[in-house]
Amino acid sequence: MKLPIYMDYQATTPVDPRVLEVMVPWFTEKFGNPASRSHPFGWEAEQAVERARAEIATLIGADPREIVFTSGATESNNIAILGIARFHKSRGNHIITTVIEHKAVLDTCRHLESEGFEVTYLPVGTDGRLDPKRLADAINERTILVSVMAANNEIGVIQPLEEIGAICRKRQVHFHTDAAQGVGKMPLDVQALNLDLVSISGHKIYGPKGIGALYVRRRPRVRLQAVMFGGGHERGMRSGTLPTPLIVGLGAACAICSREMAAETARITALRQRMQEGIMKQLTHVAINGSTEYRLAGNLNISFAYVEGESLMMAIKDIAVSSGSACTSASLEPSYVLRALGVNEELAHTSIRFGLGRFTTEEEVDYAVRTVVDAVNRLREMSPLWEMVQEGIDLDSVRWAQH
Amino acid sequence: MAYNDKVLEHYEKPRNVGSMDKNDLQVGTGMVGAPACGDVMKLQIRVNENGIIDDAKFKTFGCGSAIASSSLVTEWIKGKTIDQALSIKNKDIAEELALPPVKIHCSVLAEDAIRSAVEDYRKKQQKGGVDANRV
Amino acid sequence: MIYLDHNATTAVRPSVLAAMLPLLEEQSGNPASVHGFGRTARQRLDHARRSLGTFFGVHDSLVSFTSGATEANNLAVFGIAGMRDRPGHAITSAVEHPSVLEAFGRLQQLGHEVTLLAVDGSGRVDLETLARQVRPDTFLVSIMQANNETGVLQPVTEIGHWCRERGILFHMDAVQGVGRIPWTGERLPADLVSVSAHKLGGPQGVGALIMERSLSLQPMLFGGGQERGRRAGTQNLPGIVGMGAAMQWLAEHEREEIAAMARLRDRMEEELLAGVPGLVIFAREAVRIPNTSLVGVEGIHGETLVMNLDLAGFAISSGAACASGKGEGSHVLAAMGVTEALALSAVRISIGWNTRMLELERFIQQFIHIVARLRGGTGARGS
Numbered sequence: 001m002k003l004p005i006y007m008d009y010q011a012t013t014p015v016d017p018r019v020l021e022v023m024v025p026w027f028t029e030k031f032g033n034p035a036s037r038s039h040p041f042g043w044e045a046e047q048a049v050e051r052a053r054a055e056i057a058t059l060i061g062a063d064p065r066e067i068v069f070t071s072g073a074t075e076s077n078n079i080a081i082l083g084i085a086r087f088h089k090s091r092g093n094h095i096i097t098t099v100i101e102h103k104a105v106l107d108t109c110r111h112l113e114s115e116g117f118e119v120t121y122l123p124v125g126t127d128g129r130l131d132p133k134r135l136a137d138a139i140n141e142r143t144i145l146v147s148v149m150a151a152n153n154e155i156g157v158i159q160p161l162e163e164i165g166a167i168c169r170k171r172q173v174h175f176h177t178d179a180a181q182g183v184g185k186m187p188l189d190v191q192a193l194n195l196d197l198v199s200i201s202g203h204k205i206y207g208p209k210g211i212g213a214l215y216v217r218r219r220p221r222v223r224l225q226a227v228m229f230g231g232g233h234e235r236g237m238r239s240g241t242l243p244t245p246l247i248v249g250l251g252a253a254c255a256i257c258s259r260e261m262a263a264e265t266a267r268i269t270a271l272r273q274r275m276q277e278g279i280m281k282q283l284t285h286v287a288i289n290g291s292t293e294y295r296l297a298g299n300l301n302i303s304f305a306y307v308e309g310e311s312l313m314m315a316i317k318d319i320a321v322s323s324g325s326a327c328t329s330a331s332l333e334p335s336y337v338l339r340a341l342g343v344n345e346e347l348a349h350t351s352i353r354f355g356l357g358r359f360t361t362e363e364e365v366d367y368a369v370r371t372v373v374d375a376v377n378r379l380r381e382m383s384p385l386w387e388m389v390q391e392g393i394d395l396d397s398v399r400w401a402q403h
Numbered sequence: 404m405a406y407n408d409k410v411l412e413h414y415e416k417p418r419n420v421g422s423m424d425k426n427d428l429q430v431g432t433g434m435v436g437a438p439a440c441g442d443v444m445k446l447q448i449r450v451n452e453n454g455i456i457d458d459a460k461f462k463t464f465g466c467g468s469a470i471a472s473s474s475l476v477t478e479w480i481k482g483k484t485i486d487q488a489l490s491i492k493n494k495d496i497a498e499e500l501a502l503p504p505v506k507i508h509c510s511v512l513a514e515d516a517i518r519s520a521v522e523d524y525r526k527k528q529q530k531g532g533v534d535a536n537r538v
Numbered sequence: 539m540i541y542l543d544h545n546a547t548t549a550v551r552p553s554v555l556a557a558m559l560p561l562l563e564e565q566s567g568n569p570a571s572v573h574g575f576g577r578t579a580r581q582r583l584d585h586a587r588r589s590l591g592t593f594f595g596v597h598d599s600l601v602s603f604t605s606g607a608t609e610a611n612n613l614a615v616f617g618i619a620g621m622r623d624r625p626g627h628a629i630t631s632a633v634e635h636p637s638v639l640e641a642f643g644r645l646q647q648l649g650h651e652v653t654l655l656a657v658d659g660s661g662r663v664d665l666e667t668l669a670r671q672v673r674p675d676t677f678l679v680s681i682m683q684a685n686n687e688t689g690v691l692q693p694v695t696e697i698g699h700w701c702r703e704r705g706i707l708f709h710m711d712a713v714q715g716v717g718r719i720p721w722t723g724e725r726l727p728a729d730l731v732s733v734s735a736h737k738l739g740g741p742q743g744v745g746a747l748i749m750e751r752s753l754s755l756q757p758m759l760f761g762g763g764q765e766r767g768r769r770a771g772t773q774n775l776p777g778i779v780g781m782g783a784a785m786q787w788l789a790e791h792e793r794e795e796i797a798a799m800a801r802l803r804d805r806m807e808e809e810l811l812a813g814v815p816g817l818v819i820f821a822r823e824a825v826r827i828p829n830t831s832l833v834g835v836e837g838i839h840g841e842t843l844v845m846n847l848d849l850a851g852f853a854i855s856s857g858a859a860c861a862s863g864k865g866e867g868s869h870v871l872a873a874m875g876v877t878e879a880l881a882l883s884a885v886r887i888s889i890g891w892n893t894r895m896l897e898l899e900r901f902i903q904q905f906i907h908i909v910a911r912l913r914g915g916t917g918a919r920g921s
Binding site for chain 2: 308314346381383386400401
């Protein structure tokens with residue numbers, strides 16, 4: 001077993017060697033610009049791009065013509081939200097999303113507020129799920145877009161997309177889902193779920209970084225305002241030279257997901273169970289954050305009471321994990337997602353996200369369990385809070401000398 | 404998050420972790436910080452009849468720098484008189500461990516812990532003295 | 539098949555691919571993560587950023603990576619426009635790349651006023667024309683360094699100097715210039731410079747916007763706060779490392795490479811002129827980047843020539859890649875006042891880092907041969 005162990009699959013995944021293999025020739029031998037219509041370098045690249053488009057479409061039950069290539073899920077989210085809002089401004093100015101979305105959705109919505117849009121940020125339950133009834137109540141005649149993520153990046157909780165989709169369709173509101181964490185890891189069918197727009201990321205599904213896609217429904221046709229202009233690529237929705245090697249990689253990654261998702265989900269779920277049981281059997285006062293029923297196979301987010309998160313990270317430095325979402329973990333703020341679940345600040349500080357994935361082994365899981373259990377025990381032995389709890393003192397009754 | 408070697412050394416092999424009987428008249432207990440702020444330090448000193456700190460123990464909930472600061476302090480104050488212990492300043496701790504600016508508060512907390520433990524010891528001595536006279 | 543369409547895209551240099559592959563093969567982290575994988579990723583990102591900063595002579599913090607030059611151009615235009623609280627006036631030229639022209643079109647929709655500068659017969663903008671169009675509320679001038687179709691260089695140093703004296707922000711699309719004319723190492727002529735990796739032997743899907751000084755551009759993409767808040771989204775690390783390697787290669791070798799391309803191009807132009815009576819080299823008298831020749835033979839449709847050359851094993855373009863296949867004439871040649879008949883005959887030959895003399899010789903022979911055949915055959919004339 002090689003150390004350190006990578007357990008941060010929700011931040012980014014390695015490129016699958018099978019994906020890399022099909023990408024490499026497109027860097028050096030077959031390097032044409034797919035927009036070059038006058039020679040085989042261009043034609044060959046265009047064919048490869050179209051093949052990839054079909055592979056992506058297949059994974060989500062879409063038509064290839066509904067797939068728009070972008071530089072990643074952040075751009076997909078931006079195009080979907082800015083694009084729908086700006087195009088349909090005359091129809092309405094109200095957008096609904098949730099408080100636990102990725103920053104790419106939240107920051108984009110916040111920006112739209114400065115353009116005169118109203119945004120409703122719906123709360124979620126303690127299990128991290130949105131109550132569809134709340135959504136139905138929040139929709140009004142000015143609502144043009146609902147954006148709810150498929151699965152959360154920090155806690156892996158899967159949202160009730162089918163119910164949300166049915167509500168949106170009935171009320172004739174566009175439904176966008178940020179599926180950066182969901183695509184390829186859970187069944188996601190744009191027809192069954194009534195999805196109008198879906199954001200897809202390459203580097204979360206063992207494809208390359210710098211590439212993503214946006215599904216844009218054709219029937220009924222979803223129209224949006226582009227964010228980037230010039231050249232009119234991707235039916236005017238996203239201009240810029242199509243990066244063939246990256247697109248080929250994304251297509252190959254999706255094709256593998258289509259073939260292997262069911263078996264992979266079963267395998268990773270078993271690993272997560274093993275990890276969860278291993279930890280819970282040996283440690284008390286640990287809590288799993290978010291629903292365990294509606295959850296991505298590869299996500300285990302646990303709070304370890306009475307140990308401090310940063311020192312725990314230090315103690316398990318052989319295991320690369322995240323103490324929040326990768327985008328915010330450089331700051332010491334407790335996770336806004338956990339806070340939204342009602343996890344108190346102290347406990348939010350002690351949460352660790354274990355991200356398991358395609359290349360995680362049972363041996364790695366067992367090593368991680370041992371390391372974590374030892375570290376928590378050691379730190380608790382050192383923790384005055386743990387001592388007080390053992391003595392039966394209620395920590396909430398203590399008056400702390402704030403400083 | 405790159406830690407200095409000295410911090411890592413103390414963090415991995417902390418000195419004097421543990422607890423003493425907080426009801427013992429010779430023992431002073433200091434508890435500073437708050438869980439919501441992310442660090443709580445408990446420092447205990449045992450002072451012998453010659454006024455020398457002959458033992459010190461700590462428990463800390465906090466980051467690596469907080470643990471290292473408290474561990475270092477227990478090493479430093481052992482064998483010192485109370486006044487000598489009180490002369491230890493957070494600056495000394497921060498310098499010894501080369502703490503970055505964002506971690507200076509850990510050394511402040513450690514200095515506070517010494518004060519708090521000494522205060523507790525002195526309070527007990529006063530009270531204890533009164534009690535002893537009554538007997 | 540011999541590739542002579544390097545202004546559309548270039549093959550990745552071996553040294554660039556070698557720098558990129560480890561990042562695609564190993565587990566490479568997200569530069570935003572704090573663990574070892576993330577920190578290593580961050581270091582590689584910083585290293586690539588430094589390569590660009592060094593090349594352009596600016597502080598690393600002034601380099602923002604994007605998904606390519608289209609995004610960099612858009613970010614420059616919308617980023618500057620977004621710094622204003624009311625509409626104003628912006629100037630560009632009629633021969634810019636669509637990613638600048640269409641961004642300006644969008645500016646108009648957003649309520650700004652836009653002036654498209656006319657160009658002279660060789661496609662150049664001149665300072666006097668620019669000066670006449672500037673207004674008190676002009677907030678941006680965007681002019682490309684070198685034209686993608688003709689290779690003509692614009693007087694960007696003069697324009698930059700002039701704009702700077704008047705406090706007008708100047709953006710330069712340097713996509714076709716970098717690696718084709720030696721970078722002087724002097725102060726950047728523009729406040730903002732767009733670069734693309736895949737035009738200089740780097741990978742597709744990455745570019746950069748370089749700033750001469752820090753400007754608080756309004757971002758186009760939101761969320762995550764990467765690139766100092768100027769461009770959200772997980773960085774395309776292998777791509778960025780590839781771009782860094784390509785820039786580093788240029789820093790060390792660009793003079794020889796540029797000289798070699800110039801020798802090839804000059805030889806080709808001489809032989810084509812000698813071998814094809816009536817051949818026109820567009821903007822031949824203008825200062826051009828040394829890898830680009832836009833040529834035409836009146837009476838032979840460019841598409842026909844391109845197709846015939848394709849069958850003979852040569853890949854060239856009948857116009858810019860972005861616009862080719864749309865069936866429209868070149869907006870660049872139209873702006874230069876070239877007649878439609880002559881414009882339709884135009885084909886672009888663009889040499890690159892891996893073009894060899896032997897290949898070019900074969901191309902020249904075939905070109906001459908095919909033109910002769912098309913002229914002799916029925917229906918070759920009259921487009």
